[in-house]
Amino acid sequence: MRANFIFSEVWIGLRRNLTMTIAVIVTVAVGMALLGIGLMINSQVSSMTSYWTDKVELSVFLCKKDDVFPSCKNKPPLTDEQKAALKQTIGGMPEVERVDFEDQAQAYKNFQAQQGNSLLLSVVQPDDLPESFRVKLKDPNNATAVTESITGQAGVSNIVNQREILDTYFGFLGKLRNMALGVAILMVFAATLLIGNTVRLSAYNRRRETGIMRLVGASNIYIQLPFVMEGVIAGLIGGVFAAVLLIVTKILLFEGIQTYMAIPLGWNTVAGVITFTMAVGVVICVLASFVTLRRYLRV
């Protein structure tokens, strides 16, 4: 096998179909970048899910003085004994692992930490914040039973399952990921058709050469390899552009929202995603070339 012969053929082929080659490169780049972004979101979501799953708690808020919650209407706040009793009740449930009491001072501290220097902080006083029980469950998936039995208890204003807040957020990320993957699939489909067309044009342009190659007994691989290599090279260039897009995405998007994520997306994940998308791009190009060659280059 003479490499320089193959490469000169590949170079001629790519140059002759320059516009088609550019179209292939752009489609592969965008398709692979979207696929990569989908994968990056996916890895972010799954790492965050596992991080948060053993940290989510139920917040059982207690009625404070003159509370406006319907369940607290016209009822005095619980006495210390009643709170202790309620804590006992909650702690006695089989699903519950641990119960902690958060008083108003502690709640204000946490609120300060969350809000930083916002305007809201300046108007909220420690007295405005409710006391609460932080309930840690053995299995975060079994929240309903616990919630239902606590809801009826006297002195409880409302219950917030932190998991539901996370779920909304993860749901949003999931939709983003599905969109990226959906568009990626469309782009991959378009890329496949484009590569097919490029190879067909290329085969037509070189029908004299391939005809002679067939006659003088060149082996199939010698005849087909230049066409496949054209696809591979266009796919690789597209993959490089996709890699650049993914790195830019990581820097601009993922680093920007990193403060809200407990676990930032690591560069090794990005590298893995880039390798994978490049491999996918090249494999698609090779397959599309081979399938088209079977139809347009009878050997």
Added chain:
Amino acid sequence: MSPPPRLACRDAPVIHFDNVTKVYTNQNRPALDHVSVDVDKGEFVFLVGPSGSGKSTFLRLVLKEERPNSGAIHVAGKDLSRLSNFKVPHLRRRIGCVFQDFRLLPNKNVYENVAFALEVIGKPRRFIRKVVPEVIELVGLEGKAHRMPDELSGGEQQRVAMARAFVNRPMILLADEPTGNIDPATSIGIMKVLDRINRTGTTVLMATHDAAIVDSMRKRVVELEDGKIVRDQSRGVYGQAY
């Protein structure tokens, strides 16, 4: 003492058609109809007959570009029905081909056109540099190695095509109307090259309409008509009636 038995391979014909029938799809009449013929090593055979008589089909069957509907074909000692597609290129390396329309690559010069046939079968560059000038000389194009095809006359272009067909020293040379696009005076030169190639031991099988050439060469003539062999004469002429 009895003479030693001759080796079977020496006797085996280079091309062997046994009762070969070829019917193209969507056609009722067979292109070749129960054709049996043997061509021995080193023979020069004219394949004559009107258009549509099956000459081209015959050549395509030898190259395994088509498969027969029935009958057996052996080429260069290989049973083509048992030859896998994977090995067809190796068969074709032993067969050179020349056509009416030359089929040169217009963007390559004479040397490159001939070298192309060796490059694509993976021959080393040193070998190519050695044999290509020899073949260019054999076909009478010395000094024109760097001309482009459009700078050559039709006869010269056909010589390039013959050099390309012969450069790998094939066992068989198939020529499909090689003089069809060339005036009679130039055709004589082409025939001399084919004769020279034949003298190296290469079997030459030439399909032609050119009565003058067939008559002047006095070689074996196989005549096809409606897919049947109607005449097979050694040292024959084009027309039957003479």
